Amino acid sequence: MEIIAVSNIKGGVGKTTTAVNLAYLAAASGRATVLWDLDPQGAATYTLRGAPNERASARKLVSGKRELPELVAPTDYAGLDLLPADFSYRQFDVRMSERKHPTERLLRMSRSLNQDYDCLLLDCPPGMSLLSENVLRAADAVIVPTLPTPLSLRMLEQLFDLVAQAGWSDLRLLPFFSMVDRRKSLHEEVIAATRQRFPMMLATEVPYWSEIERMAVRRAPIPAYAPRSPAALVYSNLWSEVAVRLRQ
Amino acid sequence: MEIIAVSNIKGGVGKTTTAVNLAYLAAASGRATVLWDLDPQGAATYTLRGAPNERASARKLVSGKRELPELVAPTDYAGLDLLPADFSYRQFDVRMSERKHPTERLLRMSRSLNQDYDCLLLDCPPGMSLLSENVLRAADAVIVPTLPTPLSLRMLEQLFDLVAQAGWSDLRLLPFFSMVDRRKSLHEEVIAATRQRFPMMLATEVPYWSEIERMAVRRAPIPAYAPRSPAALVYSNLWSEVAVRLRQ
Numbered sequence A, B: 001m002e003i004i005a006v007s008n009i010k011g012g013v014g015k016t017t018t019a020v021n022l023a024y025l026a027a028a029s030g031r032a033t034v035l036w037d038l039d040p041q042g043a044a045t046y047t048l049r050g051a052p053n054e055r056a057s058a059r060k061l062v063s064g065k066r067e068l069p070e071l072v073a074p075t076d077y078a079g080l081d082l083l084p085a086d087f088s089y090r091q092f093d094v095r096m097s098e099r100k101h102p103t104e105r106l107l108r109m110s111r112s113l114n115q116d117y118d119c120l121l122l123d124c125p126p127g128m129s130l131l132s133e134n135v136l137r138a139a140d141a142v143i144v145p146t147l148p149t150p151l152s153l154r155m156l157e158q159l160f161d162l163v164a165q166a167g168w169s170d171l172r173l174l175p176f177f178s179m180v181d182r183r184k185s186l187h188e189e190v191i192a193a194t195r196q197r198f199p200m201m202l203a204t205e206v207p208y209w210s211e212i213e214r215m216a217v218r219r220a221p222i223p224a225y226a227p228r229s230p231a232a233l234v235y236s237n238l239w240s241e242v243a244v245r246l247r248q
């Protein structure tokens, strides 16, 4: 099973929007996929019309009393299952810190899914925490939606430094530009500077479009309800690029 | 001393942009003000050209070995000081959970500032955590930048429920619309529905303007470098409304 995180410590950059669309496309490409909504706010769960599972509990999951396969729910889309968010997930940091190997708890929890799935996608909450460190340790690849702003450049520097210092050479970092408005000179300037500094940025850029914002109203992945729309094309380009990088 | 938090569990909604501009305006109105950047990413510290203090440490602050006044730094603006962000702040949840009264640690830490300041402004990281609960317990008022999206309505419901259930009747919740694009029908629809459901929404709406986005490039509060600009006027309207609500 491949573990792909969609993460950025910065908030509101399009993590959930990306995770939901790519999870749908991963399943549509034939991979048995499960999307785990790690954000206690549950935006991905809301978008996929899922609901919390009464039996979910951060404490029980971290201690091993409860296993992830017990909490999986189907979605309306073939090949795509969901691990719904839970309010108790806000306690992950505290629960993980109480155990041995606190930065490996997520990896250990996800092992129970290995038999059933080809791909585990993680929608991550914003913020820097013990959970975000767990995600970096568990993931094979991290997709990083990046706004074309000055602070994003700084965030990417911090992320690449962190990964280099920790020696995680097998972790693939896949940043791409999200919510791009090419009419803005600020966005043009930052994109040019960032591409020079980080040549591994994905080529696909996701524009800032109302059509994408409305996904939260439709509560469904865009390729599911508008497969030939410009937005669906953008996400399928993004997924193709990610799939190529995973095979390298 | 009044404690005013700028908080929203949702990421990327304009918390830091709001906190920096209102901190400047609070100081300009004659209140001795300190802005505490609680986000380990340090976006407010970056915007005010501050730097982390070597002696800052989440562990020492929570245990009382280190006091906040020791970490305060001046800014370029009269009457405005800064408590810079620190990378160790990502451990706040774990450190607070190790102490008695874990949800009151922030309030206790802030007491040492009472003598020196009229106003403590908190720029909060995104996410739901023990720190975010500490903020609700310590604050006299919480300013909530709210995007005009369907998920925001849900977030406001959750916040008001949480505050009502916890019995914090003296906590003032001050939501306002942030990053508004009135040309979008989605934004118009959500604003109308939200104002009906939450009549206490502030009247001031902060538009989605490049001029505001560029503040991250200027690295200064907008009223400091463009006092008569449309954006500066919007933030001074926002501050006036907040100041009126605080006196009620």
Ligand SMILES: Nc1ncnc2c1ncn2[C@@H]1O[C@H](COP(=O)(O)OP(=O)(O)OP(=O)(O)O)[C@@H](O)[C@H]1O
Pocket: A010, A011, A012, A013, A014, A015, A016, A017, A018, A039, A043, A124, A125, A126, A178, A179, A180, A206, A207, A208, A209, A210, A212, A213, A214, A215, A216, B009, B010, B011, B012, B126, B147, B149
């Ligand atoms: N490409 C886009 N164009 C327009 N709006 C977008 C785009 N991507 C995301 N949005 C909108 O921006 C907001 C933030 O997106 P989203 O919730 O996916 O970000 P996030 O990084 O998951 O946020 P959080 O940090 O709170 O989890 C949402 O209102 C969403 O509808």
Ligand SMILES: Nc1ncnc2c1ncn2[C@@H]1O[C@H](COP(=O)(O)OP(=O)(O)OP(=O)(O)O)[C@@H](O)[C@H]1O
Pocket: A009, A010, A011, A012, A126, A147, A149, B010, B011, B012, B013, B014, B015, B016, B017, B018, B039, B043, B124, B125, B126, B178, B179, B180, B206, B207, B208, B209, B210, B212, B213, B214, B216
């Ligand atoms: N009114 C606005 N118009 C245009 N851009 C804005 C506006 N307010 C904020 N921004 C931009 O949107 C992005 C998010 O803003 P900001 O960093 O203030 O949000 P935040 O809520 O503090 O984010 P986080 O949750 O990561 O702390 C930044 O790039 C900022 O420049």
Ligand SMILES: [Mg+2]
Pocket: A015, A016, A017, A039, A043, A124, A125
């Ligand atoms: Mg999200």
Ligand SMILES: [Mg+2]
Pocket: B015, B016, B017, B039, B043, B124, B125
């Ligand atoms: Mg911020």
